[in-house]
Amino acid sequence: MNAIRFEHEADNGFYPLVKRRVGEYFRRTGKSRLADRSVLLKAVLFAGLIAGSYGLILAHPLPLWTLLPLAFVFGIASLLLAINIGHDAAHRVLVRSRFWNDVAQAVSFAPLGVSAYLWQMRHVKSHHIFPNVNGCDIDIDENPFLRLSPNQPWRRHFRLQALYAPLAYLGVALHTVLWQDFVYLFKRRLANLTDITHRPHRYAAFALGKAAYFGVVLALPIAALPLPWWQVLAGYLAMQGVASLVFVFLLVGTHFSDATEFPVVAADGSVGHSWATHNLVTACDWAPHSRLGHFLVGGVNAHASHHLFPHVSHAHYRAIARIIEDTAAEMGVRYNRLSLVGIVRSHFRFLRAMGRRPVAAAQQ
Numbered sequence: 001m002n003a004i005r006f007e008h009e010a011d012n013g014f015y016p017l018v019k020r021r022v023g024e025y026f027r028r029t030g031k032s033r034l035a036d037r038s039v040l041l042k043a044v045l046f047a048g049l050i051a052g053s054y055g056l057i058l059a060h061p062l063p064l065w066t067l068l069p070l071a072f073v074f075g076i077a078s079l080l081l082a083i084n085i086g087h088d089a090a091h092r093v094l095v096r097s098r099f100w101n102d103v104a105q106a107v108s109f110a111p112l113g114v115s116a117y118l119w120q121m122r123h124v125k126s127h128h129i130f131p132n133v134n135g136c137d138i139d140i141d142e143n144p145f146l147r148l149s150p151n152q153p154w155r156r157h158f159r160l161q162a163l164y165a166p167l168a169y170l171g172v173a174l175h176t177v178l179w180q181d182f183v184y185l186f187k188r189r190l191a192n193l194t195d196i197t198h199r200p201h202r203y204a205a206f207a208l209g210k211a212a213y214f215g216v217v218l219a220l221p222i223a224a225l226p227l228p229w230w231q232v233l234a235g236y237l238a239m240q241g242v243a244s245l246v247f248v249f250l251l252v253g254t255h256f257s258d259a260t261e262f263p264v265v266a267a268d269g270s271v272g273h274s275w276a277t278h279n280l281v282t283a284c285d286w287a288p289h290s291r292l293g294h295f296l297v298g299g300v301n302a303h304a305s306h307h308l309f310p311h312v313s314h315a316h317y318r319a320i321a322r323i324i325e326d327t328a329a330e331m332g333v334r335y336n337r338l339s340l341v342g343i344v345r346s347h348f349r350f351l352r353a354m355g356r357r358p359v360a361a362a363q364q
Contacts, residue, residue, distance in 0.1 A: 003269050004130060004133070004136060004265055004269050004270075004271065005269050005270055005271075006270075006271060006273065006274050006275040006278060007270060007271075007272065007273055007274050008274065012331060012333075013331075014276060014277070014327065014328065014331050014333045015274065015275075015276030015308070017327055017331070018276075018308065018323060018324055018327050021323045021327060022309065022312075022320055022323055025316075025319055025320070025323065026316075031316065033093060033311065033312045033313060033316070034093055034094065034095060034096065034313050035088055035093065035094045035095070035313040035314075035315050036313070036315045038295075038315055039084065039085070039088065039094070039313065039314075039315050042080075042084045042085070042295065042298075043081070043084070043085050043108075046077045046078075046080050046081040046084065046085075047081060049073055049074075049077035050074055050077045050078055050081065050111050053070045053071070053073040053074040053077065054074055054216075056070050057070050057071065057074070057221060057225070058220065058221065058224045058225075060224075060225060060226070064226075064227070067225070067227075067235060068235055068238060068239075071235050071236070071238070071239040072238075072239055072242050072243075074111070074239065075173075075239040075240065075242055075243035076242065076243055076246055077111075078111035078112050078243070079112065079173075079243050079246060079247055080296060080297075080298075081108045081111065082108050082109050082111075082112050082114070083251075083297055083298045083300060084297075084298035084314070085104055085105075085108040085298075086104070086105045086108035086109045086116060086119075087298055087300070087314070088298065088313050088314055089101040089102070089104040089105035089108065090105050090116070090119065090120040090123060090124060091124065091310050091311060092311075093311060093312060093313040094313065102116075105120065110209070110212075110213065112173070112177070113177040113209075113210070113213035113214070113217070114176055114177060114181065115181045115184075115185070115206055115209065117202060117205070117206075118181055118184045118185060118206075121184070121193070121196075122138045122139075122184060122190065122193075124310075125192075125193060126138040126139075126190065126191050126192055126193055127139045128307065128310055129192060130192065130271070130278075131255060131278070131279065131282045131283070131307065132149070132255055132260065132261065132262045132263065132282040133262070133263055133265060133271065134149055134151045134152065134262070135191060135192065136191055136192040136265075137191060137192075138190050138191040138192075138193070139255070140152075140255075140256075140262075141190075141191055145161075145168050146158070146161050146165060146168060146351070146354075147161060147354040147355065148256050148354065149262045149354070150262055150353075150354065150358075151262055151264060152354075154357055154358050158354065158355045159355045159356070159357070160355065161351050161354070161355045162348050162351040162352040162355055165348075165351055166245070169244055169245055169248040169252075170241040170244055170245065171240075171241070171244065172244040172247060172248060173240045173241075173243050173244040173247065174237070174240045174244070177210075177213070177240075181206070181210075185198065185202075185203070185206055217236060218232065218233065218236055221235075221236075249344055250296075250297050250300070250301075250340075251297070251300055252347055253284060253286065253338075253343035253344060253346055253347040253350075254283055254284055254285070254286070254300065254301075254303040254343070255282060255283060255284070255303075256347055256350055256351075257284045257336070257338075257343060257346040257347055257350050258346050258349045258350040258353060259284045259336045259338065259346055260281065260282050260283065260284050260336060261281040261282055262282070263278065263281075263282070276308060277333070277334075279304065279307035279308055280304055280308075280324075280328070280333065280334060280335060280336070281334055281336070282307075283303040283304045283306075283307050283336065284303065284336035284337070284338060284343060284346070285301060285302055285303050285304055285305075285321060285335075285336060285337045285338070286301045286337070286338050286339060286340045286342065286343040287301055287339055287340055288301055288302035288304075288305070288317070288318065288321035288322075288325070288337065289318055289321060289322065291318070293340065294314075294317065294318050298314045299314025299315075299317035299318070300314075301340075302314075302317035302318065302320065302321040304321070304324055304335065304336070305317040305320040305321045305324060308320075308324065325337065
């Protein structure tokens with residue numbers, strides 16, 4: 001098969017017009033494409049919640065029953081810090097300096113226990129290149145638990161995946177920390193990434209990061225709290241489960257939805273449409289104009305804006321989402337938009353559809 005490629009101008013000039021209008025927005029407002037003060041405010045807020053909840057856990061001046069809710073605050077705030085700050089930093093749109101973007105991403109990912117370096121590699125160099133294309137988007141790599149693309153093989157147990165998916169989703173965070181990071185570090189090929197190599201200091205930083213994380217979230221609480229070790233461990237696992245569900249239900253439907261497409265690569269390497277169209281039909285926005293949604297999830301709810309303008313901070317996605325939506329309506333271009341409840345429902349309809357035995361397989 002030839003190298004994968006997009007068609008030229010298959011969107012009838014939609015993207016050039018959107019780019020021009022986005023450029024006009026920046027000229028009219030005088031804003032930079034980088035993050036603004038609202039992003040700094042979120043960094044302070046979420047970092048404060050992380051430090052405050054963790055300090056209260058270690059000092060435990062409150063009744064012991066408050067430790068679990070505080071752990072939930074720690075887990076969710078850690079997730080939101082990474083989404084809002086680490087995501088922008090990974091795309092190097094938090095500040096101008098590449099060095100300080102890398103520092104900010106590493107710091108914001110640290111409370112999650114996830115390797116910022118490996119996450120950036122998979123997100124920027126794989127997922128953003130050909131989203132929803134099998135073998136080229138690491139986020140839809142085949143897995144034994146869930147069928148997340150019509151282009152993946154079907155197995156009998158997938159018939160029940162819409163029922164057991166929430167249980168599987170409880171382990172997303174822990175799977176990333178304990179398994180996925182290690183796989184990504186030592187594999188030499190992941191989806192479209194080939195001949196992967198890492199400098200020696202990356203291995204040392206990885207080991208130190210994991211040791212520091214488990215020292216902070218498990219060893220210190222076990223030493224400081226008047227609880228048996230197994231109760232602290234149970235609290236940690238509960239925190240990870242809650243953070244996982246928050247992550248999944250806020251983000252998973254932005255690509256895994258019955259509103260999105262999973263293009264098949266033709267023999268000549270074409271995906272059948274332009275780069276801009278591809279990023280529109282493979283993404284689904286939810287409440288992209290919501291101030292609260294924008295504040296909490298760092299513009300991920302305006303997912304089309306992020307994929308069409310990955311080198312712009314999420315601080316501008318509410319404005320850009322309106323430009324995209326208006327231009328798409330004007331030109332008759334498809335644009336996927338749902339509510340938060342709608343996108344969760346759409347995701348489970350998608351899981352049920354992917355769980356059905358394909359007709360071709362049934363006839364064999």
